Amino acid sequence: MAADAVAAPRLSLNVRYNRNVEENSGEEEENQVEILQDEEHYAELGPQRARPRNPAAGNRRCFRATAVTLGGFYLLVLAGLFIRFTLLQTRYDQLSSNYSQIQRKVSDISVENSQLQDEIKQLKCRIKEKQCPDRWKSFGCSCYFKSEQTDYWYGRRADCQMSGADLVIINNEEEQKFVTELSKDGEYWIGLLGQSQEGEYKWKWVDGSPLTETFWASGLPRGDGNYKAATCCDQQGKWTQRTYGDNKKWICEKDII
CATH class of the missing domain: 4.10.860 (DNA Excision Repair, Uvrb; Chain A)
Known part of the structure:
Protein backbone atom coordinates (compact mmCIF):
# COMPACT_ATOMS: atom_id res chain seq x y z
CA MET A 1 0.00 0.00 0.00
CA ARG A 51 10.99 6.44 7.63
CA PRO A 52 9.02 7.46 10.72
CA ARG A 53 11.05 8.65 13.79
CA ASN A 54 11.89 6.26 16.76
CA PRO A 55 11.95 8.22 20.08
CA ALA A 56 12.94 5.11 22.12
CA ALA A 57 16.17 4.65 20.13
CA GLY A 58 17.12 8.27 20.73
CA ASN A 59 16.48 7.92 24.44
CA ARG A 60 18.69 4.83 24.58
CA ARG A 61 21.56 6.62 22.88
CA CYS A 62 21.21 9.54 25.31
CA PHE A 63 21.16 7.15 28.30
CA ARG A 64 24.29 5.32 27.08
CA ALA A 65 26.15 8.58 26.66
CA THR A 66 25.17 9.69 30.15
CA ALA A 67 26.15 6.32 31.65
CA VAL A 68 29.56 6.44 29.97
CA THR A 69 30.15 9.95 31.29
CA LEU A 70 29.14 9.03 34.86
CA GLY A 71 31.21 5.84 34.71
CA GLY A 72 34.28 7.79 33.73
CA PHE A 73 33.66 10.28 36.53
CA TYR A 74 33.32 7.51 39.13
CA LEU A 75 36.51 5.86 37.90
CA LEU A 76 38.37 9.14 38.34
CA VAL A 77 36.96 9.50 41.87
CA LEU A 78 37.96 5.93 42.79
CA ALA A 79 41.43 6.46 41.37
CA GLY A 80 41.82 9.61 43.45
CA LEU A 81 40.64 7.84 46.60
CA PHE A 82 43.02 4.94 46.00
CA ILE A 83 45.97 7.28 45.53
CA ARG A 84 45.01 9.16 48.70
CA PHE A 85 44.70 5.91 50.67
CA THR A 86 48.09 4.72 49.38
CA LEU A 87 49.74 7.97 50.48
CA LEU A 88 48.13 7.78 53.92
CA GLN A 89 49.16 4.14 54.35
CA THR A 90 52.74 5.00 53.41
CA ARG A 91 52.76 7.86 55.91
CA TYR A 92 51.30 5.62 58.61
CA ASP A 93 53.98 2.98 58.00
CA GLN A 94 56.68 5.64 58.29
CA LEU A 95 55.24 6.95 61.56
CA SER A 96 54.94 3.41 62.95
CA SER A 97 58.54 2.70 62.05
CA ASN A 98 59.69 5.94 63.69
CA TYR A 99 57.63 5.16 66.80
CA SER A 100 59.17 1.69 67.07
CA GLN A 101 62.65 3.14 66.79
CA ILE A 102 61.88 5.69 69.51
CA GLN A 103 60.47 2.94 71.75
CA ARG A 104 63.64 0.88 71.31
CA LYS A 105 65.79 3.90 72.14
CA VAL A 106 63.71 4.64 75.25
CA SER A 107 63.99 0.98 76.31
CA ASP A 108 67.74 1.03 75.78
CA ILE A 109 68.03 4.24 77.80
CA SER A 110 65.93 2.71 80.61
CA VAL A 111 68.18 -0.36 80.72
CA GLU A 112 71.30 1.77 80.71
CA ASN A 113 69.84 3.97 83.45
CA SER A 114 68.97 0.92 85.58
CA GLN A 115 72.45 -0.48 85.12
CA LEU A 116 73.93 2.89 86.01
CA GLN A 117 71.82 3.06 89.16
CA ASP A 118 72.99 -0.42 90.17
CA GLU A 119 76.60 0.55 89.59
CA ILE A 120 76.16 3.71 91.66
CA LYS A 121 74.57 1.70 94.47
CA GLN A 122 77.37 -0.86 94.43
CA LEU A 123 79.94 1.92 94.41
CA LYS A 124 78.30 3.55 97.41
CA CYS A 125 78.25 0.21 99.19
CA ARG A 126 81.95 -0.36 98.51
CA ILE A 127 82.73 3.10 99.79
CA LYS A 128 80.82 2.41 103.00
CA GLU A 129 82.04 -1.16 103.54
CA LYS A 130 84.45 -0.12 106.26
CA GLN A 131 81.87 2.00 108.05
CA CYS A 132 80.14 -0.87 109.87
CA PRO A 133 80.56 -0.80 113.70
CA ASP A 134 82.96 -3.10 115.46
CA ARG A 135 81.94 -6.78 115.43
CA TRP A 136 79.56 -6.09 112.55
CA LYS A 137 80.21 -7.56 109.12
CA SER A 138 79.30 -5.85 105.86
CA PHE A 139 77.55 -7.41 102.90
CA GLY A 140 76.08 -5.36 100.08
CA CYS A 141 74.70 -2.20 101.65
CA SER A 142 74.02 -3.72 105.08
CA CYS A 143 75.86 -4.50 108.30
CA TYR A 144 75.25 -7.80 110.14
CA PHE A 145 75.80 -8.72 113.78
CA LYS A 146 75.93 -12.31 115.06
CA SER A 147 75.23 -12.78 118.75
CA GLU A 148 77.04 -15.15 121.10
CA GLN A 149 74.18 -15.41 123.60
CA THR A 150 70.79 -17.11 123.38
CA ASP A 151 67.34 -15.76 124.08
CA TYR A 152 63.72 -16.05 122.88
CA TRP A 153 62.66 -14.44 119.59
CA TYR A 154 60.88 -11.29 120.86
CA GLY A 155 63.64 -10.48 123.36
CA ARG A 156 66.32 -10.74 120.69
CA ARG A 157 64.41 -8.53 118.27
CA ALA A 158 64.30 -5.85 120.95
CA ASP A 159 68.06 -6.17 121.38
CA CYS A 160 68.58 -5.57 117.63
CA GLN A 161 66.27 -2.56 117.67
CA MET A 162 68.29 -1.00 120.50
CA SER A 163 71.27 -1.03 118.11
CA GLY A 164 69.30 0.70 115.34
CA ALA A 165 68.81 -2.61 113.54
CA ASP A 166 66.33 -5.50 113.38
CA LEU A 167 66.42 -9.23 112.95
CA VAL A 168 67.86 -10.07 109.55
CA ILE A 169 65.60 -10.08 106.48
CA ILE A 170 66.79 -12.35 103.65
CA ASN A 171 65.79 -10.96 100.25
CA ASN A 172 67.68 -13.10 97.74
CA GLU A 173 69.87 -16.14 97.25
CA GLU A 174 73.13 -14.20 97.63
CA GLU A 175 72.08 -12.88 101.02
CA GLN A 176 70.88 -16.36 101.99
CA LYS A 177 74.35 -17.75 101.27
CA PHE A 178 75.97 -14.99 103.34
CA VAL A 179 73.67 -15.59 106.35
CA THR A 180 74.17 -19.37 106.03
CA GLU A 181 77.91 -18.81 106.32
CA LEU A 182 77.40 -16.63 109.40
CA SER A 183 75.24 -19.26 111.09
CA LYS A 184 77.28 -22.35 110.22
CA ASP A 185 77.87 -23.08 113.92
CA GLY A 186 74.15 -23.38 114.77
CA GLU A 187 70.62 -22.06 114.26
CA TYR A 188 70.04 -18.28 114.60
CA TRP A 189 66.82 -16.33 114.83
CA ILE A 190 65.95 -14.39 111.66
CA GLY A 191 63.25 -11.76 111.20
CA LEU A 192 60.51 -14.15 110.03
CA LEU A 193 57.45 -14.78 112.20
CA GLY A 194 54.44 -16.99 111.53
CA GLN A 195 50.99 -16.49 113.06
CA SER A 196 47.35 -17.29 112.43
CA GLN A 197 45.35 -14.42 110.90
CA GLU A 198 41.65 -14.68 110.01
CA GLY A 199 41.82 -18.47 109.99
CA GLU A 200 44.95 -18.59 107.83
CA TYR A 201 48.51 -19.15 108.93
CA LYS A 202 50.83 -16.52 107.42
CA TRP A 203 54.55 -15.83 107.51
CA LYS A 204 55.85 -12.26 107.30
CA TRP A 205 59.12 -10.42 107.71
CA VAL A 206 59.54 -8.00 110.59
CA ASP A 207 59.13 -5.00 108.25
CA GLY A 208 55.71 -6.32 107.15
CA SER A 209 56.83 -7.41 103.68
CA PRO A 210 55.62 -10.77 102.31
CA LEU A 211 57.91 -13.62 101.35
CA THR A 212 59.05 -13.39 97.73
CA GLU A 213 61.73 -16.07 97.90
CA THR A 214 61.94 -18.82 100.53
CA PHE A 215 64.57 -21.36 101.58
CA TRP A 216 62.58 -23.70 103.83
CA ALA A 217 63.78 -27.17 104.76
CA SER A 218 61.80 -30.08 103.38
CA GLY A 219 58.28 -30.34 104.83
CA LEU A 220 58.26 -26.76 106.14
CA PRO A 221 56.64 -24.49 107.01
CA ARG A 222 53.86 -25.96 109.12
CA GLY A 223 51.11 -23.89 110.70
CA ASP A 224 49.47 -25.30 113.86
CA GLY A 225 47.85 -22.14 115.23
CA ASN A 226 50.71 -21.22 117.56
CA TYR A 227 53.25 -18.46 117.04
CA LYS A 228 56.32 -19.74 115.25
CA ALA A 229 59.57 -18.09 114.26
CA ALA A 230 62.17 -19.05 111.68
CA THR A 231 65.82 -19.82 112.20
CA CYS A 232 68.74 -20.14 109.83
CA CYS A 233 70.03 -22.60 109.15
CA ASP A 234 70.12 -26.37 109.37
CA GLN A 235 73.05 -28.46 108.13
CA GLN A 236 71.74 -28.18 104.57
CA GLY A 237 71.60 -24.37 104.79
CA LYS A 238 67.77 -24.28 104.98
CA TRP A 239 65.32 -22.46 107.25
CA THR A 240 63.73 -24.22 110.16
CA GLN A 241 60.84 -23.16 112.39
CA ARG A 242 60.76 -23.04 116.18
CA THR A 243 58.38 -21.93 118.89
CA TYR A 244 59.18 -18.25 119.42
CA GLY A 245 59.82 -18.91 123.12
CA ASP A 246 62.80 -21.18 122.43
CA ASN A 247 66.26 -19.91 123.25
CA LYS A 248 68.40 -19.33 120.17
CA LYS A 249 71.16 -17.02 119.03
CA TRP A 250 70.22 -14.24 116.61
CA ILE A 251 71.50 -12.16 113.68
CA CYS A 252 70.79 -8.42 113.40
CA GLU A 253 70.88 -6.35 110.21
CA LYS A 254 71.00 -2.60 109.53
CA ASP A 255 71.81 -0.33 106.63
CA ILE A 256 75.29 1.10 106.29
CA ILE A 257 75.21 4.74 107.39
Whole structure:
Protein backbone atom coordinates (compact mmCIF):
# COMPACT_ATOMS: atom_id res chain seq x y z
CA MET A 1 0.00 0.00 0.00
CA ALA A 2 2.86 2.41 0.59
CA ALA A 3 3.84 2.20 -3.13
CA ASP A 4 0.28 2.94 -4.20
CA ALA A 5 0.05 5.90 -1.84
CA VAL A 6 3.22 7.41 -3.29
CA ALA A 7 2.22 6.75 -6.91
CA ALA A 8 -1.24 8.26 -6.59
CA PRO A 9 -0.17 11.92 -6.39
CA ARG A 10 2.14 11.49 -9.39
CA LEU A 11 -0.83 10.21 -11.45
CA SER A 12 -2.95 13.14 -10.35
CA LEU A 13 -0.26 15.61 -11.41
CA ASN A 14 0.05 14.06 -14.88
CA VAL A 15 -3.67 14.36 -15.45
CA ARG A 16 -3.70 17.97 -14.43
CA TYR A 17 -0.86 18.72 -16.77
CA ASN A 18 -2.56 17.11 -19.77
CA ARG A 19 -5.64 19.10 -19.19
CA ASN A 20 -3.78 22.35 -19.06
CA VAL A 21 -2.03 21.57 -22.31
CA GLU A 22 -5.28 21.05 -24.12
CA GLU A 23 -6.85 24.18 -22.72
CA ASN A 24 -3.97 26.51 -23.08
CA SER A 25 -0.95 25.39 -25.04
CA GLY A 26 0.78 28.70 -24.40
CA GLU A 27 1.34 27.82 -20.76
CA GLU A 28 2.98 24.50 -21.49
CA GLU A 29 6.53 25.44 -20.53
CA GLU A 30 5.46 27.06 -17.27
CA ASN A 31 3.33 24.09 -16.23
CA GLN A 32 6.09 21.65 -16.93
CA VAL A 33 8.45 23.55 -14.69
CA GLU A 34 5.85 23.67 -11.95
CA ILE A 35 5.19 19.97 -12.17
CA LEU A 36 8.87 19.13 -12.09
CA GLN A 37 9.37 21.29 -9.04
CA ASP A 38 6.43 19.62 -7.29
CA GLU A 39 7.82 16.19 -8.14
CA GLU A 40 11.26 17.09 -6.80
CA HIS A 41 9.72 18.44 -3.62
CA TYR A 42 7.65 15.32 -3.20
CA ALA A 43 10.69 13.13 -3.86
CA GLU A 44 12.45 14.89 -0.99
CA LEU A 45 9.48 14.41 1.31
CA GLY A 46 8.88 10.82 0.26
CA PRO A 47 11.80 9.15 2.08
CA GLN A 48 11.08 11.18 5.20
CA ARG A 49 7.50 10.01 5.24
CA ALA A 50 8.62 6.43 4.55
CA ARG A 51 10.99 6.44 7.63
CA PRO A 52 9.02 7.46 10.72
CA ARG A 53 11.05 8.65 13.79
CA ASN A 54 11.89 6.26 16.76
CA PRO A 55 11.95 8.22 20.08
CA ALA A 56 12.94 5.11 22.12
CA ALA A 57 16.17 4.65 20.13
CA GLY A 58 17.12 8.27 20.73
CA ASN A 59 16.48 7.92 24.44
CA ARG A 60 18.69 4.83 24.58
CA ARG A 61 21.56 6.62 22.88
CA CYS A 62 21.21 9.54 25.31
CA PHE A 63 21.16 7.15 28.30
CA ARG A 64 24.29 5.32 27.08
CA ALA A 65 26.15 8.58 26.66
CA THR A 66 25.17 9.69 30.15
CA ALA A 67 26.15 6.32 31.65
CA VAL A 68 29.56 6.44 29.97
CA THR A 69 30.15 9.95 31.29
CA LEU A 70 29.14 9.03 34.86
CA GLY A 71 31.21 5.84 34.71
CA GLY A 72 34.28 7.79 33.73
CA PHE A 73 33.66 10.28 36.53
CA TYR A 74 33.32 7.51 39.13
CA LEU A 75 36.51 5.86 37.90
CA LEU A 76 38.37 9.14 38.34
CA VAL A 77 36.96 9.50 41.87
CA LEU A 78 37.96 5.93 42.79
CA ALA A 79 41.43 6.46 41.37
CA GLY A 80 41.82 9.61 43.45
CA LEU A 81 40.64 7.84 46.60
CA PHE A 82 43.02 4.94 46.00
CA ILE A 83 45.97 7.28 45.53
CA ARG A 84 45.01 9.16 48.70
CA PHE A 85 44.70 5.91 50.67
CA THR A 86 48.09 4.72 49.38
CA LEU A 87 49.74 7.97 50.48
CA LEU A 88 48.13 7.78 53.92
CA GLN A 89 49.16 4.14 54.35
CA THR A 90 52.74 5.00 53.41
CA ARG A 91 52.76 7.86 55.91
CA TYR A 92 51.30 5.62 58.61
CA ASP A 93 53.98 2.98 58.00
CA GLN A 94 56.68 5.64 58.29
CA LEU A 95 55.24 6.95 61.56
CA SER A 96 54.94 3.41 62.95
CA SER A 97 58.54 2.70 62.05
CA ASN A 98 59.69 5.94 63.69
CA TYR A 99 57.63 5.16 66.80
CA SER A 100 59.17 1.69 67.07
CA GLN A 101 62.65 3.14 66.79
CA ILE A 102 61.88 5.69 69.51
CA GLN A 103 60.47 2.94 71.75
CA ARG A 104 63.64 0.88 71.31
CA LYS A 105 65.79 3.90 72.14
CA VAL A 106 63.71 4.64 75.25
CA SER A 107 63.99 0.98 76.31
CA ASP A 108 67.74 1.03 75.78
CA ILE A 109 68.03 4.24 77.80
CA SER A 110 65.93 2.71 80.61
CA VAL A 111 68.18 -0.36 80.72
CA GLU A 112 71.30 1.77 80.71
CA ASN A 113 69.84 3.97 83.45
CA SER A 114 68.97 0.92 85.58
CA GLN A 115 72.45 -0.48 85.12
CA LEU A 116 73.93 2.89 86.01
CA GLN A 117 71.82 3.06 89.16
CA ASP A 118 72.99 -0.42 90.17
CA GLU A 119 76.60 0.55 89.59
CA ILE A 120 76.16 3.71 91.66
CA LYS A 121 74.57 1.70 94.47
CA GLN A 122 77.37 -0.86 94.43
CA LEU A 123 79.94 1.92 94.41
CA LYS A 124 78.30 3.55 97.41
CA CYS A 125 78.25 0.21 99.19
CA ARG A 126 81.95 -0.36 98.51
CA ILE A 127 82.73 3.10 99.79
CA LYS A 128 80.82 2.41 103.00
CA GLU A 129 82.04 -1.16 103.54
CA LYS A 130 84.45 -0.12 106.26
CA GLN A 131 81.87 2.00 108.05
CA CYS A 132 80.14 -0.87 109.87
CA PRO A 133 80.56 -0.80 113.70
CA ASP A 134 82.96 -3.10 115.46
CA ARG A 135 81.94 -6.78 115.43
CA TRP A 136 79.56 -6.09 112.55
CA LYS A 137 80.21 -7.56 109.12
CA SER A 138 79.30 -5.85 105.86
CA PHE A 139 77.55 -7.41 102.90
CA GLY A 140 76.08 -5.36 100.08
CA CYS A 141 74.70 -2.20 101.65
CA SER A 142 74.02 -3.72 105.08
CA CYS A 143 75.86 -4.50 108.30
CA TYR A 144 75.25 -7.80 110.14
CA PHE A 145 75.80 -8.72 113.78
CA LYS A 146 75.93 -12.31 115.06
CA SER A 147 75.23 -12.78 118.75
CA GLU A 148 77.04 -15.15 121.10
CA GLN A 149 74.18 -15.41 123.60
CA THR A 150 70.79 -17.11 123.38
CA ASP A 151 67.34 -15.76 124.08
CA TYR A 152 63.72 -16.05 122.88
CA TRP A 153 62.66 -14.44 119.59
CA TYR A 154 60.88 -11.29 120.86
CA GLY A 155 63.64 -10.48 123.36
CA ARG A 156 66.32 -10.74 120.69
CA ARG A 157 64.41 -8.53 118.27
CA ALA A 158 64.30 -5.85 120.95
CA ASP A 159 68.06 -6.17 121.38
CA CYS A 160 68.58 -5.57 117.63
CA GLN A 161 66.27 -2.56 117.67
CA MET A 162 68.29 -1.00 120.50
CA SER A 163 71.27 -1.03 118.11
CA GLY A 164 69.30 0.70 115.34
CA ALA A 165 68.81 -2.61 113.54
CA ASP A 166 66.33 -5.50 113.38
CA LEU A 167 66.42 -9.23 112.95
CA VAL A 168 67.86 -10.07 109.55
CA ILE A 169 65.60 -10.08 106.48
CA ILE A 170 66.79 -12.35 103.65
CA ASN A 171 65.79 -10.96 100.25
CA ASN A 172 67.68 -13.10 97.74
CA GLU A 173 69.87 -16.14 97.25
CA GLU A 174 73.13 -14.20 97.63
CA GLU A 175 72.08 -12.88 101.02
CA GLN A 176 70.88 -16.36 101.99
CA LYS A 177 74.35 -17.75 101.27
CA PHE A 178 75.97 -14.99 103.34
CA VAL A 179 73.67 -15.59 106.35
CA THR A 180 74.17 -19.37 106.03
CA GLU A 181 77.91 -18.81 106.32
CA LEU A 182 77.40 -16.63 109.40
CA SER A 183 75.24 -19.26 111.09
CA LYS A 184 77.28 -22.35 110.22
CA ASP A 185 77.87 -23.08 113.92
CA GLY A 186 74.15 -23.38 114.77
CA GLU A 187 70.62 -22.06 114.26
CA TYR A 188 70.04 -18.28 114.60
CA TRP A 189 66.82 -16.33 114.83
CA ILE A 190 65.95 -14.39 111.66
CA GLY A 191 63.25 -11.76 111.20
CA LEU A 192 60.51 -14.15 110.03
CA LEU A 193 57.45 -14.78 112.20
CA GLY A 194 54.44 -16.99 111.53
CA GLN A 195 50.99 -16.49 113.06
CA SER A 196 47.35 -17.29 112.43
CA GLN A 197 45.35 -14.42 110.90
CA GLU A 198 41.65 -14.68 110.01
CA GLY A 199 41.82 -18.47 109.99
CA GLU A 200 44.95 -18.59 107.83
CA TYR A 201 48.51 -19.15 108.93
CA LYS A 202 50.83 -16.52 107.42
CA TRP A 203 54.55 -15.83 107.51
CA LYS A 204 55.85 -12.26 107.30
CA TRP A 205 59.12 -10.42 107.71
CA VAL A 206 59.54 -8.00 110.59
CA ASP A 207 59.13 -5.00 108.25
CA GLY A 208 55.71 -6.32 107.15
CA SER A 209 56.83 -7.41 103.68
CA PRO A 210 55.62 -10.77 102.31
CA LEU A 211 57.91 -13.62 101.35
CA THR A 212 59.05 -13.39 97.73
CA GLU A 213 61.73 -16.07 97.90
CA THR A 214 61.94 -18.82 100.53
CA PHE A 215 64.57 -21.36 101.58
CA TRP A 216 62.58 -23.70 103.83
CA ALA A 217 63.78 -27.17 104.76
CA SER A 218 61.80 -30.08 103.38
CA GLY A 219 58.28 -30.34 104.83
CA LEU A 220 58.26 -26.76 106.14
CA PRO A 221 56.64 -24.49 107.01
CA ARG A 222 53.86 -25.96 109.12
CA GLY A 223 51.11 -23.89 110.70
CA ASP A 224 49.47 -25.30 113.86
CA GLY A 225 47.85 -22.14 115.23
CA ASN A 226 50.71 -21.22 117.56
CA TYR A 227 53.25 -18.46 117.04
CA LYS A 228 56.32 -19.74 115.25
CA ALA A 229 59.57 -18.09 114.26
CA ALA A 230 62.17 -19.05 111.68
CA THR A 231 65.82 -19.82 112.20
CA CYS A 232 68.74 -20.14 109.83
CA CYS A 233 70.03 -22.60 109.15
CA ASP A 234 70.12 -26.37 109.37
CA GLN A 235 73.05 -28.46 108.13
CA GLN A 236 71.74 -28.18 104.57
CA GLY A 237 71.60 -24.37 104.79
CA LYS A 238 67.77 -24.28 104.98
CA TRP A 239 65.32 -22.46 107.25
CA THR A 240 63.73 -24.22 110.16
CA GLN A 241 60.84 -23.16 112.39
CA ARG A 242 60.76 -23.04 116.18
CA THR A 243 58.38 -21.93 118.89
CA TYR A 244 59.18 -18.25 119.42
CA GLY A 245 59.82 -18.91 123.12
CA ASP A 246 62.80 -21.18 122.43
CA ASN A 247 66.26 -19.91 123.25
CA LYS A 248 68.40 -19.33 120.17
CA LYS A 249 71.16 -17.02 119.03
CA TRP A 250 70.22 -14.24 116.61
CA ILE A 251 71.50 -12.16 113.68
CA CYS A 252 70.79 -8.42 113.40
CA GLU A 253 70.88 -6.35 110.21
CA LYS A 254 71.00 -2.60 109.53
CA ASP A 255 71.81 -0.33 106.63
CA ILE A 256 75.29 1.10 106.29
CA ILE A 257 75.21 4.74 107.39
